[in-house]
Amino acid sequence: MxxxxxxxxxxxxxxxxxxxxxxxxxxxxxxxxxxxxxxxxxxxxxxxxxxxxxxxxxxxxxxxxxxxxxxxxxxxxxxxxxxxNILHEIRKRKANWIGHILRGNCLLKEVIKGKTEGQIEVIRRQGRRRKKMLDDLGDRRGYSHLKEKALDRIKWRNCFGRDCGPVI
Incomplete structure (x- = not known):
């Protein structure tokens, strides 16, 4: 397009x-x-x-x-x-949006986390595991670490600002 x-x-x-x-x-x-x-x-x-x-x-x-x-x-x-810089721009947009979601208290936050209430039968797929949204941010320390950073806007901007972090 x-x-x-x-x-x-x-x-x-x-x-x-x-x-x-x-x-x-x-x-x-x-x-x-x-x-x-x-x-x-x-x-x-x-x-x-x-x-x-x-x-x-x-x-x-x-x-x-x-x-x-x-x-x-x-x-x-x-x-x-x-x-x-098109990939850098996408990474910046994504980090801003995910930070906004992680600071909030909504259903989308639970969806990104990947955990919902209830028992769901898990069918194991063959091959490499699917890439998740949070995987693109390149932080290997996990969801709780990202959530902690997102709650403090200054830390979040410092971590995912212009020259920090890997390009997706």
Whole structure:
């Protein structure tokens, strides 16, 4: 959907407008479509590759660089004076949303925790266990540690701020 939105407004994003203005337009209109609902995603390595390649696709289209020109991604990022940050932005959104949920007292908090009242027959699935929402935050100390940090907003922001923690 985001590629389709970019293609609809391609003349605007590849025009003679100032580069900074075009970058702001892409981040405002295109990335908001691409990241819709990102707070609830559990990203696999394949999904991360798709998002990073989409980000580079946008910058290449803005600069009118064809994939047959053999221009490295690093050079494209230098030309547009940007860094890869779509995954970082998703991680930040996710941490803010999960912190908000963990501070509250609602049913969604119980769902994220993964424990509900009553007995449910558990069918063991074959293969690797499914990735949970809290697994993306990269904190291996567990749910109780995350909940304790979430209750203190300052600790939460320090832990999941700009340069802290792994990128999903």
């Amino acid at each position: 985001a590629k389709a939105a970019f293609s609809k407004k391609k003349t605007l994003f590849t025009s003679k407008l100032d580069l900074n203005l075009r970058k702001k337009l892409v981040k405002c209109y295109i990335w908001s479509i691409a990241q819709y609902g990102a707070e609830t995603w559990t990203l696999r390595a394949v999904d991360q590759k798709y998002l990073e390649s989409f980000e580079m696709w946008c910058w290449r289209r803005m600069e009118k660089i064809s994939w047959t020109d053999y221009v490295r991604n690093e050079e494209v990022l230098i030309r547009v004076s940007e860094q890869r």
